[in-house]
Amino acid sequence: MAGTTDEVRHRAGGGRVAAVAAAALLALSACSAESAEEIELERGESGMMPSIDPPGPEGFDSAEVAGVKVDVPEGWEVQNEDGQLCMTPPGQSACAYGSVRLVPHQAEKHPRNWPKKDDAFYADDGWADNTDSCRSLNTAASGSIGVDSAALTTDRGAVFEHADGLKSHHSVWSVTCDNEDTFEVRMWFLPQSDVLLYVWSADAQYSALYDEIAASMDTTAYRADS
Secondary structure (H helix, E strand, C coil): HHHHHHHHHHHHHHHHHHHHHHHHHHHHHHHHHHHHHHHHHHHHHCCCCCCCCCCCCCCCCEEEEEEEEEEEEEEEEEEEEEEEHHHHHHHHCCCCCEEEEEEHHHHHHCCCCCCCHHHHHEEEEEEHHHCCCCCCCCCCCCCCCCCEEEECCCCCEEEECCCCEEEEEEEEEEEEECCCCCCCCEEEEEECCCCEEECCCHHHHHHHHHHHHHHECCCCCHHHHH
């Protein structure tokens, strides 16, 4: 009988173990099903995790126009309209002194094909389509002061590499006004992609920042759609 009792106890114990194991398995299955459901909700109907555009580096935000991406300094005003992007530093009029413009299809949309025609980006007078008005800090708003002379200060053939690996024609001009004010214009131009990055009238305090903005430009998606 003792043996029988031990056998019964063993079987009973085994039954309890089996019951506990079964309960644990059910709980694990429920958790797994819940986790799978949560993952499926995160992934969406396609079964793929939704893509999220990464933020710009510290101190910058990301902006895009026509597939061209660029980093914008935090605190700068951004206008995105008419197929172009304008970034304006604090305290300045939009798209004027100190601002940076990003324009895809620039030459294609321009009536005189500027700045692509005759490689204007490497000419002393190629800093603008209309070179009649002074853009110095003191005269930019009025537009009533003329221009005396302009000179390309970068070497002809100077290039600049961007985030997508492409190298643009990089030009910087020093322009002298009729009242002897001076201002600087900066340009990065990709003739084949026809993308223009343009500092309308440079503010010296942002000199290094302009290069950082230019370095961040990425035309990968834009070229894929062209």
